[in-house]
Amino acid sequence: AQSVAQPEDQVNVAEGNPLTVKCTYSVSGNPYLFWYVQYPNRGLQFLLKYITGDNLVKGSYGFEAEFNKSQTSFHLKKPSALVSDSALYFCAVPLEGIGGSYIPTFGRGTSLIVHP
Amino acid sequence: EAGVTQFPSHSVIEKGQTVTLRCDPISGHDNLYWYRRVMGKEIKFLLHFVKESKQDESGMPNNRFLAERTGGTYSTLKVQPAELEDSGVYFCASSQGVGPPWNEQFFGPGTRLTVL
Numbered sequence: 001a002q003s004v005a006q007p008e009d010q011v012n013v014a015e016g017n018p019l020t021v022k023c024t025y026s027v028s029g030n031p032y033l034f035w036y037v038q039y040p041n042r043g044l045q046f047l048l049k050y051i052t053g054d055n056l057v058k059g060s061y062g063f064e065a066e067f068n069k070s071q072t073s074f075h076l077k078k079p080s081a082l083v084s085d086s087a088l089y090f091c092a093v094p095l096e097g098i099g100g101s102y103i104p105t106f107g108r109g110t111s112l113i114v115h116p
Numbered sequence: 117e118a119g120v121t122q123f124p125s126h127s128v129i130e131k132g133q134t135v136t137l138r139c140d141p142i143s144g145h146d147n148l149y150w151y152r153r154v155m156g157k158e159i160k161f162l163l164h165f166v167k168e169s170k171q172d173e174s175g176m177p178n179n180r181f182l183a184e185r186t187g188g189t190y191s192t193l194k195v196q197p198a199e200l201e202d203s204g205v206y207f208c209a210s211s212q213g214v215g216p217p218w219n220e221q222f223f224g225p226g227t228r229l230t231v232l
Contacts, residue, residue, distance in 0.1 A: 032218050034220070036223075041225065042225055043119075043120065043207060043209075043222075043223030043224045043225045043226060044159075044207070044209070044221075044223040045223070046220035046221065046222070049218075049220065051218065090159065094217045094218065097172065097174055098174055101164075101171065101172040101174075102217055103161045103172065103174070103175065104149065104151075104161055104217045104221070105158075105161065106151075106158055106159040106160075107158065108156070108157055108158045109156070109158075109159075
Protein backbone atom coordinates (compact mmCIF):
# COMPACT_ATOMS: atom_id res chain seq x y z
CA ALA A 1 0.00 0.00 0.00
CA GLN A 2 1.16 3.52 -0.74
CA SER A 3 2.07 5.56 2.30
CA VAL A 4 4.29 8.16 3.89
CA ALA A 5 5.60 7.86 7.42
CA GLN A 6 7.49 9.89 9.98
CA PRO A 7 8.81 7.36 12.49
CA GLU A 8 9.63 9.88 15.23
CA ASP A 9 7.03 11.91 17.09
CA GLN A 10 9.70 14.15 18.57
CA VAL A 11 13.33 14.99 17.92
CA ASN A 12 15.47 16.80 20.45
CA VAL A 13 18.72 18.45 19.51
CA ALA A 14 21.05 21.00 21.05
CA GLU A 15 21.50 24.34 19.34
CA GLY A 16 24.46 24.26 16.98
CA ASN A 17 24.27 20.52 16.44
CA PRO A 18 23.14 18.93 13.18
CA LEU A 19 19.55 17.79 12.99
CA THR A 20 17.72 15.10 11.06
CA VAL A 21 13.98 14.59 10.79
CA LYS A 22 13.11 11.30 9.17
CA CYS A 23 10.59 10.47 6.46
CA THR A 24 10.01 7.23 4.62
CA TYR A 25 7.60 6.53 1.80
CA SER A 26 6.07 3.74 -0.19
CA VAL A 27 4.83 4.66 -3.66
CA SER A 28 4.62 3.08 -7.04
CA GLY A 29 6.76 4.82 -9.58
CA ASN A 30 8.86 7.90 -8.96
CA PRO A 31 7.79 9.91 -5.93
CA TYR A 32 7.29 13.63 -5.53
CA LEU A 33 8.30 14.49 -1.97
CA PHE A 34 7.71 17.61 0.09
CA TRP A 35 8.63 19.01 3.49
CA TYR A 36 6.52 21.58 5.29
CA VAL A 37 7.02 23.30 8.63
CA GLN A 38 4.38 24.57 11.02
CA TYR A 39 5.25 27.16 13.62
CA PRO A 40 2.87 27.67 16.57
CA ASN A 41 -0.47 29.19 15.60
CA ARG A 42 0.55 29.38 11.94
CA GLY A 43 -0.30 27.45 8.83
CA LEU A 44 2.10 25.04 7.21
CA GLN A 45 4.91 26.60 5.21
CA PHE A 46 6.65 24.96 2.29
CA LEU A 47 10.32 24.14 2.86
CA LEU A 48 11.43 22.13 -0.14
CA LYS A 49 10.47 19.45 -2.61
CA TYR A 50 12.03 16.69 -4.66
CA ILE A 51 10.78 16.00 -8.16
CA THR A 52 13.73 14.66 -10.07
CA GLY A 53 17.42 15.24 -10.52
CA ASP A 54 19.94 15.82 -7.76
CA ASN A 55 19.22 13.68 -4.72
CA LEU A 56 20.15 16.53 -2.36
CA VAL A 57 17.54 19.25 -2.36
CA LYS A 58 18.15 22.62 -0.74
CA GLY A 59 15.29 24.61 0.71
CA SER A 60 14.34 27.51 2.92
CA TYR A 61 15.99 28.51 6.20
CA GLY A 62 19.12 26.44 5.53
CA PHE A 63 17.28 23.12 5.40
CA GLU A 64 18.05 20.39 2.92
CA ALA A 65 16.74 16.91 2.28
CA GLU A 66 18.28 13.83 0.78
CA PHE A 67 16.30 11.56 -1.49
CA ASN A 68 17.40 7.94 -1.11
CA LYS A 69 15.62 5.66 -3.53
CA SER A 70 17.09 2.42 -2.21
CA GLN A 71 16.02 3.21 1.35
CA THR A 72 12.79 4.94 0.23
CA SER A 73 13.62 7.85 2.48
CA PHE A 74 13.58 11.62 2.27
CA HIS A 75 15.14 12.84 5.52
CA LEU A 76 15.23 16.53 6.35
CA LYS A 77 18.56 17.87 7.56
CA LYS A 78 20.26 21.00 8.75
CA PRO A 79 23.95 21.28 9.61
CA SER A 80 23.50 23.56 12.61
CA ALA A 81 20.20 23.80 14.47
CA LEU A 82 18.77 27.04 15.82
CA VAL A 83 16.35 27.43 18.69
CA SER A 84 14.03 29.15 16.20
CA ASP A 85 13.88 25.91 14.18
CA SER A 86 11.71 24.41 16.92
CA ALA A 87 8.44 23.60 15.18
CA LEU A 88 6.34 20.79 13.76
CA TYR A 89 7.63 19.26 10.52
CA PHE A 90 5.54 17.36 8.01
CA CYS A 91 6.65 15.17 5.16
CA ALA A 92 4.17 14.91 2.29
CA VAL A 93 3.74 13.01 -0.94
CA PRO A 94 0.94 12.97 -3.54
CA LEU A 95 -0.45 9.44 -3.60
CA GLU A 96 -2.64 8.09 -6.34
CA GLY A 97 -6.20 7.75 -5.20
CA ILE A 98 -9.32 6.20 -6.61
CA GLY A 99 -10.03 7.34 -10.11
CA GLY A 100 -6.48 8.33 -10.88
CA SER A 101 -6.37 11.61 -9.00
CA TYR A 102 -3.50 12.37 -6.65
CA ILE A 103 -4.18 12.97 -2.98
CA PRO A 104 -1.76 15.15 -1.02
CA THR A 105 -0.80 12.81 1.84
CA PHE A 106 1.00 13.95 4.94
CA GLY A 107 2.90 12.14 7.64
CA ARG A 108 1.75 12.61 11.23
CA GLY A 109 4.39 15.22 11.89
CA THR A 110 7.57 15.37 13.95
CA SER A 111 8.02 17.91 16.70
CA LEU A 112 11.53 19.32 16.59
CA ILE A 113 12.78 20.81 19.83
CA VAL A 114 16.07 22.65 19.76
CA HIS A 115 17.54 23.29 23.20
CA PRO A 116 19.67 26.37 23.88
CA GLU B 117 0.58 39.62 -1.38
CA ALA B 118 -2.04 38.43 1.09
CA GLY B 119 -1.78 34.83 2.15
CA VAL B 120 -4.50 32.26 2.66
CA THR B 121 -6.94 33.37 5.32
CA GLN B 122 -9.43 31.34 7.30
CA PHE B 123 -12.34 32.35 9.44
CA PRO B 124 -13.04 31.84 12.27
CA SER B 125 -9.79 30.97 13.97
CA HIS B 126 -11.66 29.10 16.68
CA SER B 127 -15.17 27.73 16.97
CA VAL B 128 -16.77 26.00 19.90
CA ILE B 129 -20.18 24.49 19.27
CA GLU B 130 -22.42 21.88 20.76
CA LYS B 131 -23.13 18.53 19.22
CA GLY B 132 -25.93 18.83 16.71
CA GLN B 133 -25.26 22.44 15.80
CA THR B 134 -24.08 23.72 12.46
CA VAL B 135 -20.78 25.42 11.74
CA THR B 136 -19.50 27.02 8.56
CA LEU B 137 -15.81 27.54 7.99
CA ARG B 138 -14.51 29.94 5.39
CA CYS B 139 -11.29 30.00 3.40
CA ASP B 140 -10.00 32.77 1.17
CA PRO B 141 -7.18 31.49 -1.04
CA ILE B 142 -4.43 33.51 -2.60
CA SER B 143 -5.81 35.47 -5.50
CA GLY B 144 -5.30 33.66 -8.78
CA HIS B 145 -4.82 30.23 -7.25
CA ASP B 146 -7.14 27.82 -9.02
CA ASN B 147 -6.50 24.94 -6.62
CA LEU B 148 -8.05 24.95 -3.18
CA TYR B 149 -7.71 22.13 -0.69
CA TRP B 150 -9.37 21.38 2.62
CA TYR B 151 -7.63 19.26 5.25
CA ARG B 152 -8.30 18.22 8.83
CA ARG B 153 -5.92 17.32 11.63
CA VAL B 154 -7.37 15.52 14.61
CA MET B 155 -5.57 15.39 17.96
CA GLY B 156 -1.97 15.24 16.76
CA LYS B 157 -2.57 12.74 14.01
CA GLU B 158 -1.93 13.01 10.31
CA ILE B 159 -3.21 15.89 8.28
CA LYS B 160 -6.02 14.27 6.35
CA PHE B 161 -7.12 15.40 2.90
CA LEU B 162 -10.80 16.25 2.64
CA LEU B 163 -11.29 17.62 -0.84
CA HIS B 164 -9.80 19.54 -3.73
CA PHE B 165 -11.38 22.27 -5.84
CA VAL B 166 -10.12 23.40 -9.19
CA LYS B 167 -11.74 26.77 -9.62
CA GLU B 168 -15.38 26.14 -8.69
CA SER B 169 -15.40 22.42 -9.49
CA LYS B 170 -14.80 19.61 -7.04
CA GLN B 171 -11.85 17.73 -8.45
CA ASP B 172 -11.72 15.14 -5.70
CA GLU B 173 -13.88 14.85 -2.59
CA SER B 174 -12.86 11.34 -1.63
CA GLY B 175 -11.66 12.47 1.78
CA MET B 176 -14.95 13.93 2.96
CA PRO B 177 -15.94 11.82 5.98
CA ASN B 178 -19.68 11.69 5.36
CA ASN B 179 -22.64 13.65 4.07
CA ARG B 180 -22.67 15.92 7.12
CA PHE B 181 -19.85 17.81 5.43
CA LEU B 182 -20.57 20.12 2.52
CA ALA B 183 -17.99 22.21 0.72
CA GLU B 184 -18.64 24.91 -1.83
CA ARG B 185 -16.56 27.29 -3.86
CA THR B 186 -18.93 29.56 -5.67
CA GLY B 187 -17.31 31.62 -8.40
CA GLY B 188 -13.99 29.93 -7.90
CA THR B 189 -12.87 32.33 -5.20
CA TYR B 190 -13.47 31.70 -1.51
CA SER B 191 -14.68 28.39 -0.20
CA THR B 192 -16.90 27.32 2.68
CA LEU B 193 -17.01 24.06 4.55
CA LYS B 194 -20.21 23.40 6.44
CA VAL B 195 -20.65 20.72 9.05
CA GLN B 196 -24.28 19.93 9.79
CA PRO B 197 -25.03 18.52 12.29
CA ALA B 198 -21.70 18.50 14.08
CA GLU B 199 -20.60 15.44 16.03
CA LEU B 200 -17.95 15.08 18.72
CA GLU B 201 -15.52 13.35 16.35
CA ASP B 202 -15.56 16.37 14.05
CA SER B 203 -13.36 18.28 16.48
CA GLY B 204 -9.95 19.16 15.11
CA VAL B 205 -8.08 21.78 13.15
CA TYR B 206 -9.33 22.41 9.65
CA PHE B 207 -6.75 23.74 7.22
CA CYS B 208 -7.25 25.27 3.85
CA ALA B 209 -4.50 25.53 1.26
CA SER B 210 -4.23 26.92 -2.25
CA SER B 211 -1.82 26.46 -5.11
CA GLN B 212 -1.24 27.39 -8.71
CA GLY B 213 -1.07 25.10 -11.67
CA VAL B 214 -3.18 22.40 -13.19
CA GLY B 215 -2.91 18.69 -12.73
CA PRO B 216 -1.56 16.60 -9.84
CA PRO B 217 -0.43 18.45 -6.69
CA TRP B 218 3.20 18.84 -7.64
CA ASN B 219 3.33 22.52 -6.71
CA GLU B 220 3.84 23.91 -3.25
CA GLN B 221 0.70 24.66 -1.34
CA PHE B 222 0.12 27.78 0.71
CA PHE B 223 -1.71 27.07 3.92
CA GLY B 224 -4.00 29.16 6.03
CA PRO B 225 -3.58 29.26 9.82
CA GLY B 226 -6.44 26.82 10.32
CA THR B 227 -9.74 26.84 12.17
CA ARG B 228 -9.78 24.99 15.45
CA LEU B 229 -13.20 23.38 15.84
CA THR B 230 -14.32 22.02 19.17
CA VAL B 231 -17.60 20.12 19.38
CA LEU B 232 -18.91 19.66 22.91
